[in-house]
Amino acid sequence: MSATASRPPADSAILRARRSEDVVVGDEIVRHRLATRAIHWTVALFFFLALFSGLPIWTPVFGWMAHLFGGLNVCRWLHPWAGLAFFVSMLVMFVHWLGEMRLEPNDREWLRPRKMIEYMRYQGEDPEVGKYNGGQKLFFFAAALGALGLLLSGVVVWFPLEFPRIVRELAILIHDVTFILFVVAVVFHIYLGTAAEPGTFHSMIRGTVRKPWARLHHPRWYREVLGGKTRRP
């Protein structure tokens, strides 16, 4: 702490922001501390590495992506390792976020498509939305499950000659269906996290959100943080 004591006061807030979540710093609230952000972007890095090296193997429509890595042979080597790294980082993220992603009774509504449509129309706002809404929690669990499906089927596709034919065929189909659903979900994840909801991307970059953002998107979390309750289990 002696190192931080000599810094200008402005920095102390940032340093604090990097260590703890759900605290008020000036006009902003710390939503994601540095560890959370680092884990999230590590998962994203390996996801895109695996995606861009896998797409050219999937279809010649994305064949040009192979040139990003130096050809299809490189992709064939890189893809499984990137996928493995993706799974491992996803596992770390799963453990890291599990406590905050516990499903509450209200979150079950998100299983109905009507709720998702309502959300996309900015309707039916729920004042009881905590730090993560039901959609985010569902995406979290779906992504973890998807990563597991991709790993298990991916191992078979990686070493096809070690498995019986029927297993190989099934693995290819599971790998395909899972990754297609995953990519569609990630497209919306990125859209909601950037253009659709301004301020969200900043929270994953610098860690903080502005108070109006918190009050709009996560009202209960906003009340809890400003009410002095800094950490939830």
Place this chain on the structure above:
Amino acid sequence: MAAHNLEIRRSSASLWGGATGMRQLPVVSKFIDTTTCIGCKACEVACQEWNDLGPVSTRQTGTYQTMPELDPEFWNLIRFNEQEFDGGVVWLMRKDQCMHCEDPGCLAACPAPGAIVQYENGIVDVNPEACIGCGFCATGCPFDVPKFHAKTGKMAKCTLCVDRVESGLEPACIKACPTGCLQFGTKDDMVAMGHARVEQLKANGFANAVLYDPPGVGGTGVVTVLGHGDHLEWYGLPRDPRVPLGVRFWKSVLRPLGVVAIFGAVVGAIGHFMYQGPKEPPQTGGEPTGGEPPRTPRP
């Protein structure tokens, strides 16, 4: 093996064919008569020599078969089987190799552009420079022919001696056969020869003789006369080989749907943004200063 004088009719992982069809070549085929094969293995040796393969250690399995399976350095294997038949025993020799299907499952499954090609004359070939060694072709092949070569990291199989055929020569195995049970020519001629031989066999006590040219894969570039067509399993041949349903579904249904879904998601997100716009906190009244958290939920 790349044949430079032959036009490519079909190529793996290619959405748009490059064939012009300007030079119509007759489809070629091998003819194999299992009933006159004496199991001398001259074709195996000729294959090894011409293709610069091996030497591969043979593996004794207690029969007159050189090794249990095809190998990345052994593309032509005379399978041996002994069966009880009609109060006695019969020795069955069947030449196992790439069947050069008209509708090749390996080519359908292959993800590397140009790694598996089908030439105008029907020969199915692997191009090592394009092959990425993923092994999908082995999943696509109903005959379990392509083998992974650990040393080269590529798949390997019989090329039907395309380098000889494009120069007007017959494949090495055909050249070496001492009994004439192996023949080479146009598919039409070989099928005609096969049917004639089958009739001859039927007239000589082989009531179930057949010409194996399975229609499920569009016919093969290797037609085989079998004395006991009612027992394909004796020869290790599948009854109705087809490109596996999973591979077909994957390439023909799932993949196009997936491409549409991915682009659709992007278009959907853009469309949503144009129609609905961003979800932002109300700008009126300025930002809260931080001291007074609103205790009542917003409507």
